[in-house]
Amino acid sequence: MKNILLLATVVLAFASCSKSDDDNNLPSSDYKLSADGLTLVQWTNSTTTTLDMQADNKLQKVNTIGENAFKGHKKLQTITFPDNLKEIGANAFEGASLSGTVTFNTNATVTFGKEAFKSSGIRVVKLPKTAELSNSIFEQCSNLTEVTFSSVKKIGENAFYQTALTEVNLDxxxxTELAGAGFSLCSNLTKITLPTTLQSIGKLSFFGCSKLQTMIINAEKVPTLVDKSAFHSSTPNIYVPSNLVDNYKAANVWNEYKDHIFPKQ
Structure with missing residues (x-):
């Protein structure tokens, strides 16, 4: 009798664990994976509002979000990416809502395809490490007010074009490179801090940033300013290391703004 009771207890416990595991998993009809299960090819459930990929036994293994995978998903508000995410394809979240929380493993290193979040409703994001924020990655994300950066070597063309950012800290x-129109038409941007590693600022980088008042450049050498269109429509006060003030004022293109260049405190 004792053996029967023990066996029944074990069976019930196993069933309970299996049920618990199943409860953590979303229906496989909600999505399409690659044959090896590592790429999320398409999210097919257009009614999904909240998605925690890390909590799902299959989706937590995904390391790539395919091109257009969530494009146009107007109801998807909140997403948590799997810890081992390595790549988000082009246009993956273009036009998606994302008005809730977007969560990356900030210790991960992720590659982004062009226009990955273009025209989405994303508001706030803490980015993972990346070599490059691709061209137009957040272009026309008109609700985007705050971005926290980890490490990034290049900000691509139009990366933050026409967003609602108010202050940017890239220290x-x-x-090393801020490509053309990187922050163009960010009409709410008032302050930006650039790092010691900066080497170049592209054309139209701050075009139309009519409220930009303060730019702090910590670069150890005078970076290349491609042309004067970078500050078209307004010129901020530019604060640089005190030992480089004269170098900036004498440098090509920078000399156009010599009355706006000051030693940083």
Whole structure:
């Protein structure tokens, strides 16, 4: 009798664990995976509002979000990416809502395809490490007010074009290149801090940033300013290391703004 009771207890416990595991998993009809289970090819459930990929036994193994995978998903508000995410494809979240929380493992290193979040409703994001924020990654994300950066070498063309950012801090990110129109038409941007590693600022980088008042450049050498269109429509006060003030004022293109260049405190 004792043996029967023990066996029944074990069976019930196993069934309970299996049920618990199943409860953590979303229906496989909600999505399409690659044959090896590592790429999320398409999210097929258009009614999904909240998605925690890390909590799902299959989705937590995904390391790539395919091109257009969530494109146009107007109801998807909140997403938590799997810890081992390595790549988000082009246009993956273009036009999606994302008005809730977007959560990355900030210790991961992720590659982004162009226009990955273009025209989405994303508001706030803490980014993982990446070599490059791709062209137009957040273009026309008109609700995007805050971005926290980990490490990034290059910000691509139109990366933050026409967003609602108010202040940007790129210090200690390792950024070397800010490509053309990177922050163009960010009409609410008032302050930006650029790192010691900065080497170049592209054309139209701050075009139309009519409220930009303060730019702090911590670069150890005068970075290349491609042309004067970078500050078209308004010129901020530019604060640089005191030992480089004269170098900036004498440098090509920078000399156009010599009355706006000051030693940083």
């Amino acid at each position: 200690n990110t390792g950024l």
